[in-house]
Amino acid sequence: MRQKINMTQKKSVSNKKTQSDNSDSHESFDFETSFGELEKIVDKLENGQLNLEQSLDDFERGINLTRSCQSALNNAQQKVQILLKKNDQSSLQDYESK
Numbered sequence: 001m002r003q004k005i006n007m008t009q010k011k012s013v014s015n016k017k018t019q020s021d022n023s024d025s026h027e028s029f030d031f032e033t034s035f036g037e038l039e040k041i042v043d044k045l046e047n048g049q050l051n052l053e054q055s056l057d058d059f060e061r062g063i064n065l066t067r068s069c070q071s072a073l074n075n076a077q078q079k080v081q082i083l084l085k086k087n088d089q090s091s092l093q094d095y096e097s098k
Contacts, residue, residue: 031072038065 041062044050050058 029068029072031069034065034069034072038062038069041065 041058045055045058045062
């Protein structure tokens with residue numbers, strides 16, 4: 001019984017942390033830091049050494065990080081397109097290394 005209460009308390013604390021992490025991400029999002037954290041989560045999940053609860057918590061955090069990173073990339077692409085239009089270039093061109 002005591003172990004079940006502790007697990008419930010852990011989950012409650014974990015959920016609160018995830019919620020506060022999400023609210024903080026709107027104020028100070030760092031793409032490189034978030035992407036690095038996402039890579040670590042993927043490594044941990046691929047190793048398969050986490051219990052189910054830890055795996056689900058990490059998976060949820062990974063989904064949130066993925067969405068935040070994708071949003072940041074979309075915003076960056078829009079900014080690039082706006083800058084290109086200002087320079088009379090209508091679309092992005094593929095990069096060609098020399």
